[in-house]
Amino acid sequence: MIGVPMPNPRDSIIANLNQQLDQYFGQGRAVEEVAAGVSGEKAAMFGTSHSNKLRIGRNKQAPRLKELADAGKTVIEAAKEMGMETKRARLIARENDIKFPGPP
Secondary structure, three states: OOOOOOOOHHHHHHHHHHHHHHHHHHOOOOOOOOOOOOOOOOOOOOOHHHHHHHHHHHHHHHHHHHHHHHOOOOHHHHHHHHOOOHHHHHHHHHHOOOOOOOOO
């Protein structure tokens, strides 16, 4: 209607939520505590098998990259020696907790 103030939508949402909570607890239900890290959601919905195949390939290169890091090579030198991009070497290092000396 014209001239009648509109109700605040937030107030109606809160009132509806409170009504649903009263119904839920009024039927004898209780709050369930879900353990940390437990959910039904996956990080990626598509391409997980492909991502896993790529990760397996990177994991095959990780031991050699670790050897080079332990020998004192920087990530750039190790990537050149292995014939790969530095971005890929950094990804492998991050996934496998490999620490390189010098600048990242």
